[in-house]
Amino acid sequence: MATRRDFLRGCLAGGAVxxxxxxxxxxxxxxxxxxxxxxxxxxxxxxxxxxxxxxxxCKQANDNPAEFNALDKLWDxxxxxxxxxxxxxxxxxxxxxxTKDSEENGFAFMKTSCMHCADPSCVSACPVTAMFKDPVTGxxxxxxxxxxxxxxxxxxxxxxxxxxxxxxxTGQIGKCELCxxxxxxxxxxxxxxxxxxxxxxxxRSEDLLAEARRRLKLQPGQWTTMPRGRLPAPxxxxxxxxxxxxxxxxxxxxxxxxxxxxxxxxxxxxxxxxLKLSAVPFAKVGMPDLPPRSSAATSETIQHTLYGGLLMxxxxxxxxxxxxxxxxxxxxxxxxxxx
Amino acid sequence: MSAHQHAQPAPVGGRLFNTATFVCGILIxxxxxxxxxxxxxGLGAVTNLNDGYPWGIWVVVDVVIGSAFACGGFSVAMxxxxxxxxxxxxxxxxALLASLFGYTLAGxxxxxxxxxxxxxxxxxxxxxxxxxxxMFEVALCISAYxxxxxxxxSPVFLEKWGLRDAKKKLNKLLFFVIALGxxxxxxxxxxxxxxLVVMGTQVNPLWQTPVVPLLYLLSAITxxxxxxxxxxxxxxxxxxxxxxxxxxxxxxxxxxGTLALFLAVRIGDLVARGAFGHAFAPTLEAFVFWLEMLLxxxxxxxxxxxxxxxxxxxxxxxxxxxxxxxxxxxLNGFLIGYDTGPGWNYFPSxxxxxxxxxxxxxxxxxxxxxxRRFPVLPREEAAH
Numbered sequence: 001m002a003t004r005r006d007f008l009r010g011c012l013a014g015g016a017v018x019x020x021x022x023x024x025x026x027x028x029x030x031x032x033x034x035x036x037x038x039x040x041x042x043x044x045x046x047x048x049x050x051x052x053x054x055x056x057x058c059k060q061a062n063d064n065p066a067e068f069n070a071l072d073k074l075w076d077x078x079x080x081x082x083x084x085x086x087x088x089x090x091x092x093x094x095x096x097x098x099t100k101d102s103e104e105n106g107f108a109f110m111k112t113s114c115m116h117c118a119d120p121s122c123v124s125a126c127p128v129t130a131m132f133k134d135p136v137t138g139x140x141x142x143x144x145x146x147x148x149x150x151x152x153x154x155x156x157x158x159x160x161x162x163x164x165x166x167x168x169x170t171g172q173i174g175k176c177e178l179c180x181x182x183x184x185x186x187x188x189x190x191x192x193x194x195x196x197x198x199x200x201x202x203x204r205s206e207d208l209l210a211e212a213r214r215r216l217k218l219q220p221g222q223w224t225t226m227p228r229g230r231l232p233a234p235x236x237x238x239x240x241x242x243x244x245x246x247x248x249x250x251x252x253x254x255x256x257x258x259x260x261x262x263x264x265x266x267x268x269x270x271x272x273x274x275l276k277l278s279a280v281p282f283a284k285v286g287m288p289d290l291p292p293r294s295s296a297a298t299s300e301t302i303q304h305t306l307y308g309g310l311l312m313x314x315x316x317x318x319x320x321x322x323x324x325x326x327x328x329x330x331x332x333x334x335x336x337x338x339x
Numbered sequence: 340m341s342a343h344q345h346a347q348p349a350p351v352g353g354r355l356f357n358t359a360t361f362v363c364g365i366l367i368x369x370x371x372x373x374x375x376x377x378x379x380x381g382l383g384a385v386t387n388l389n390d391g392y393p394w395g396i397w398v399v400v401d402v403v404i405g406s407a408f409a410c411g412g413f414s415v416a417m418x419x420x421x422x423x424x425x426x427x428x429x430x431x432x433x434a435l436l437a438s439l440f441g442y443t444l445a446g447x448x449x450x451x452x453x454x455x456x457x458x459x460x461x462x463x464x465x466x467x468x469x470x471x472x473x474m475f476e477v478a479l480c481i482s483a484y485x486x487x488x489x490x491x492x493s494p495v496f497l498e499k500w501g502l503r504d505a506k507k508k509l510n511k512l513l514f515f516v517i518a519l520g521x522x523x524x525x526x527x528x529x530x531x532x533x534x535l536v537v538m539g540t541q542v543n544p545l546w547q548t549p550v551v552p553l554l555y556l557l558s559a560i561t562x563x564x565x566x567x568x569x570x571x572x573x574x575x576x577x578x579x580x581x582x583x584x585x586x587x588x589x590x591x592x593x594x595x596g597t598l599a600l601f602l603a604v605r606i607g608d609l610v611a612r613g614a615f616g617h618a619f620a621p622t623l624e625a626f627v628f629w630l631e632m633l634l635x636x637x638x639x640x641x642x643x644x645x646x647x648x649x650x651x652x653x654x655x656x657x658x659x660x661x662x663x664x665x666x667x668x669x670l671n672g673f674l675i676g677y678d679t680g681p682g683w684n685y686f687p688s689x690x691x692x693x694x695x696x697x698x699x700x701x702x703x704x705x706x707x708x709x710x711r712r713f714p715v716l717p718r719e720e721a722a723h
Contacts, residue, residue, distance in 0.1 A: 080682075082390065121537050127475035128461040128468065146467055149454020151393035152474045156537045160679055163390045164454055166383030171454045286680070288540065295539030300471050302533055302549060306526075307476060313526060320421060320518035327423045328514040 040273030046257025203231030370697025391683020409441025414563025565661030
C-alpha cells in the first residue's frame with residue numbers, strides 16, 4: 001500500500017510537525033516590568049562596612065540555623081547563600097587590599113541575596129507555581145507545600161539564588177522573600193532594618209531607583225544626606241509611615257562614593273527590584289552581565305508559540321490521525337489476510 | 340492470502356535465569372540499597388549535587404538522555420504508520436518495547452531526584468500547574484506518552500493471554516493511539532531542549548539557542564533509528580538470530596537523512612547567531628563541541644555508501660556513534676556547557692553512577708524477560 005501519494009501525505013504531516021517546533025514571534029511574550037508598587041532594596045557597596053549585621057539579622061528573621069565553615073564551630077560562617085542562608089556579604093580582594101572600593105590593590109563588599117526580578121526565571125521555570133511573584137509588591141515568594149523539589153528554579157536563576165537543602169530528606173528551597181512574612185507585623189526586610197550605614201535600604205523600587213540616580217549625579221567625595229533603614233516615598237504621611245515600627249528619620253551625613261556609572265538592576269532582565277551601586281565594576285563583584293530581555297520571556301515565547309491554546313498540537317494530531325488511520329487500517333487488513 | 344508479508348512476532352523462549360539476568364539482579368539490588376539511603380537521609384547523602392549543579396546524571400542521563408534513547412519506538416512507528424513504510428513493521432514491537440521501558444523508568448527515575456516527591460501530583464492539579472513552565476509541559480507530556488505507549492504495546496499481552504475480543508476492539512482505535520504516540524514525543528523531546536532556554540547566559544552559546552527544541556527533536560528521531568540499529572544487532576548476537584539486514588540497510592539510509600537535516604539546522608543556527616567563534620576558543624566546551632560534531636559525522640564515513648551499509652558491524656558502530664553524539668549534545672548543554680560561575684563543580688558520585696547503572700539493568704532484565712516470554716521479536720524460521 002506504500003504509494004507515492006501516501007508518502008507525500010506523510011511528508012505533509014512531517015511539515016506540519018516541523019512547524020510546531022520552529023518558534024515564530026507571532027505570540028511573542030514581552031519582558032515583564034516591575035509592578036508600580038514594587039518593593040525592593042538599594043544596596044550601596046560604598047556605604048557597606050562589611051559588619052555582617054544583615055547576615056545575622058536575616059538568619060534570625062528566617063529562623064535559619066548557623067552554618068559552620070571554620071574549625072572551631074563558634075559562630076555562623078556561611079561561605080555563600082544556601083538552603084539555610086538567604087543573605088551574605090561577599091568580599092572583593094585585589095593586590096595589597098589597601099584601599100576600600102578600589103579595583104586595584106583594594107577591597108570591596110557585595111551583598112548576595114534575591115534580586116526580586118521584574119520577570120523572574122525561577123517563577124517561569126517552576127512547574128507547580130511554588131515560586132510566585134506577588135502582583136502588588138512584586139516580591140518573589142516560595143511555597144514549600146506546593147514545591148516538588150525539582151530544582152529547576154535553582155538551575156534557572158542567573159544569580160544562583162534559590163538554593164536547595166540537600167542535607168534533608170524533606171529539603172526545601174531557601175531564598176530571600178524580602179521578609180514578606182514580617183510586613184504585617186510592621187517590620188520590613190531585617191537586613192535593611194539593622195544596617196548601621198544605610199548600605200542596605202528598604203523601600204519602593206521606584207523611589208530607590210530615584211535615590212540611586214541622585215547619588216550617581218553627585219560628585220564623588222561630596223557630603224550628602226544618606227537615608228538609613230527605609231526610604232520613605234515622596235509625600236509620605238506620618239500615618240502611612242506608622243505602618244512600620246522602625247523609626248522614620250534615621251538619615252545622616254556621608255560622603256558620596258566613586259561609583260561606576262551603572263545602577264545594577266535598572267535594566268538587567270527587564271529590571272530587578274533590588275538595585276545596586278558599586279565602585280568596583282559589577283562583573284568583578286559577581287554580578288552577571290545580563291541583557292534587557294529576560295530569558296523567561298524567550299522561553300515562554302517559544303512555549304506559547306508551540307502550545308498556545310493547544311492549537312498547534314491539535315492541528316498536528318489531526319493530520320497524524322488522518323494519515324495513521326489510512327495506514328493502520330491497511331496494516332490490519334494484511335494481518336487478517338494472513339490469518 | 341497465502342504468505343505473510345513479514346514474519347509474525349513470537350516469544351524467543353529459553354531460560355530466564357542466566358549470567359546476564361543474574362548480573363542485572365545484583366545491580367538492581369545495589370540500586371535499591373542506595374535509594375533507601377537517599378530517601379532516609381536526603382539527596383546530599385548519596386549524590387554530588389550542589390546548588391551550582393542542581394541537576395546531575397539522574398536528570399540529564401536517566402531522563403533527558405534516557406528518554407531520547409527510548410525514541411526507537413516513536414521513530415519506527417512514525418516511519419511505518421505515518422510515512423506508510425510497512426516493510427519496517429517487524430521492527431516496531433522490539434523498538435516499542437525498549438521505548439516503553441526507557442520512558443517508564445525515566446518517569447520513575449524522576450521520583451528519585453525530586454526533593455519533595457510526595458508533592459509530585461501537583462503537576463497534574465490545575466490549581467498548582469504553571470503552563471508557562473517548560474518543565475510542566477515535559478512532565479505532563481511524558482506521563483501521557485508512557486500511558487499511550489502501554490496501550491500501543493498492549494496487543495502483545497492481549498495476544499499472549501488470548502484476549503482476542505479486547506485486541507479487536509483496541510485495533511479499531513489503534514490509529515488514534517498511534518497518532519497520539521507520534522505527537523507526544525515530538526512535543527516533549529523538543530521541550531526537553533527548551534528546558535535550557537530559561538537558564539539564559541549560564542548555558543554556553545554553542546548550546547543556548549532559540550532553535551534548541553528543533554535540534555532536540557531532530558536528534559531524538561535520529562537517535563531512535565540509531566538505537567534500532569544497535570538493538571537489532573545486540574538482540575541478534577545475544578539470541579543467535581539472523582540480523583534483519585534487509586530492513587536495517589534502508590533504515591540506516593533514513594537515519595542518515597534525518598541526521599543531515601539535524602546537522603543543517605545545527606550548523607546553520609550557529610552561523611546565523613554568530614556563535615561559531617565559541618567553537619574555536621581554547622576551552623573544554625569547544626573540545627566537547629567538536630567531539631559531538633565528530634560523532635554526528637562519523638556515520639557518513641562508516642555507512643555513507645550502499646556497499647558499506649551491507650556490513651552489519653558498520654551499521655552497529657554507526658548506531659553507537661549516533662547514540663554517543665546524542666549523549667554529548669545533551670550532556671554538553673545541561674552539564675559541561677552549563678556554568679554557574681567560579682567555585683561550582685560536579686562529577687557524579689559512585690552511588691549516582693550505580694543508580695543509573697541499576698536503572699539500565701532493569702531495562703535489560705525486562706527486555707530479556709519479555710522477549711523470551713511474549714511475542715515481540717519476529718518469528719525466527721530456523722527455530723522450527
